[in-house]
Amino acid sequence: MRSRVTESQLIMKFRGKIVDVACLNHFARVVTTISKLTKTCVLRLTPDNLFFVLSGKVANGGVGMWCELSQANFFDEYQMEGVSSEDNEICLEVTPENLSRALKTVQSAKAVKVKLTKKHCVCLTIAAELPTMSSVSRVVTHDVPVDVIPRRLWHEFKEPSVPDFDVSIYLPPLKTMKNVVDRMKNLSNFLVMEANLNGEMNLKIETDLVSVTTHFKDLGNPPWGVDASQDGGPSQSRDPEAMVQARVDIRKLQQFLVGQQVNPSKAMCNIVHERVVHLILLHEDVSLQYFIPAVA
Numbered sequence: 001m002r003s004r005v006t007e008s009q010l011i012m013k014f015r016g017k018i019v020d021v022a023c024l025n026h027f028a029r030v031v032t033t034i035s036k037l038t039k040t041c042v043l044r045l046t047p048d049n050l051f052f053v054l055s056g057k058v059a060n061g062g063v064g065m066w067c068e069l070s071q072a073n074f075f076d077e078y079q080m081e082g083v084s085s086e087d088n089e090i091c092l093e094v095t096p097e098n099l100s101r102a103l104k105t106v107q108s109a110k111a112v113k114v115k116l117t118k119k120h121c122v123c124l125t126i127a128a129e130l131p132t133m134s135s136v137s138r139v140v141t142h143d144v145p146v147d148v149i150p151r152r153l154w155h156e157f158k159e160p161s162v163p164d165f166d167v168s169i170y171l172p173p174l175k176t177m178k179n180v181v182d183r184m185k186n187l188s189n190f191l192v193m194e195a196n197l198n199g200e201m202n203l204k205i206e207t208d209l210v211s212v213t214t215h216f217k218d219l220g221n222p223p224w225g226v227d228a229s230q231d232g233g234p235s236q237s238r239d240p241e242a243m244v245q246a247r248v249d250i251r252k253l254q255q256f257l258v259g260q261q262v263n264p265s266k267a268m269c270n271i272v273h274e275r276v277v278h279l280i281l282l283h284e285d286v287s288l289q290y291f292i293p294a295v296a
Helices: 021-037 096-104 151-157 174-185 223-231 250-259
Strands: 013-018 041-045 049-054 064-070 077-081 090-094 111-118 122-130 138-145 167-170 190-195 201-206 211-216 244-249 266-272 276-283 286-293
Touching (some): 021 064, 021 250, 090 151, 174 201
Antiparallel strands (some): 041 049, 064 286, 167 266, 190 244, 201 211
């Protein structure tokens, strides 16, 4: 999405500073996780939050992603001026791998500054003050090219609505789940995820030659999944034992599990029967949503 930088876009300003090493490493892990999920995405900056967005058209078979970070939990200093006072946001198309690579090289820094700059092109410039044995400071700078997304396209990168799911369930340990999916990937390109309101989840593959199912029990269901019946939701008359399922591209699920470095305190899955799998990872200051469309 290449775009010419207009005068109104040149007045946009962003600068942030991270001093705490734990915050820097955590931010780097989040960006690395994003880089495993997509080659390009949109970085949306607001006064309070940073968002990494992939607005895949799930209805057309693309995956979608929404990662939200509270800037105050990462940055010691954070200043931004958006397109205007009414639209106080900045939207940039970034290559997460480039950002991740730059952050990995500065993880021992005393301080890292991130700034929106205009050089040979628009860049996120990452300047790190590295520790030295002498009194002379050593600064390493990385320019990560970005594209400014014009205001007229912002509507494509708003928070996705939570699908009207049929079942919501907590996921088993992600490492265990990854090991299962890794083995199944050698047998089939597609995997069926199914779950019920009784805390049970199955991962299944079925081919002409083999049928394999891994069962998980006592996972628990998030309160909103159980309470949906009070709102006249999808579980109103659902038998707790009845399975809801979606058949997905196993590589897209594996990609999600391989890249995960957020170390979530909670990991959940919403399933819209035969339509979409909505995965949610929650950590104190980060939330990551990933949408995988079902295939016939």
